[in-house]
Amino acid sequence: MTFLFPLVLTVHILVGVSVIGLVLIQHGKGADMGAAFGSGASGSLFGASGSANFLSRTTGVLAAIFFMTSLGLAYMANAKPTVSGSVMDAAVQKAPAAAPAEVPAPAKDGSKAQDIPK
Template sequence: METVVWIIHVLAALSVVGLVLMQHGKGADMGAAFGSGASGSLFGSSGSANFLSRATGILATVFFITSLTLAYFSGTKTKSAGLMESQKQVLPATQPAAPVNPLGVPASKAKDVPN
């Protein structure tokens, strides 16, 4: 189920980017009035703006819903024990090692070494 939501999420994201890039800005209206070719488009002079705006809004809503769904899946995912967690072994208690001086000789024998 999570994989399906991921696929829809990525497709919606790419579609929103494409639709936003296809839309004309508000400053392009004046250029369209003087015959820049917008009136001869597939949807008519104002039909493309309405269609692209609605499609962008719908896909943005789908993107928002899939984002919330993926966040929900992420928060409710059960945490399984990793390989290191399942292989823990209790080690027997050991005596601490004798401290070593800078010469590498254990402290118990360091008395015999002159400074």
């Protein structure tokens, strides 16, 4: 399951960018009027209306794939096991703190080190 999430996420991002590109390439409804009088896309690879059908169908298929990957990512995000407790509990249980090292007291050779409170 750990390899599936990055794979679905990558497909989701690529399909999303592809849908954006295809939508920007498509002509609006008003662009068909110019093709009807012999200008524009009438001499294109797919013909006057062939490119619109191809782009529309491809956009529809990619939108369906985008929808399915969205549902898959939502399912995988909610399917992860939940850990009970707080963040502070997890930090305490992780590793106990080591005991502090003893600091040796200074020698009594007439210095004022013994006057410093500990």
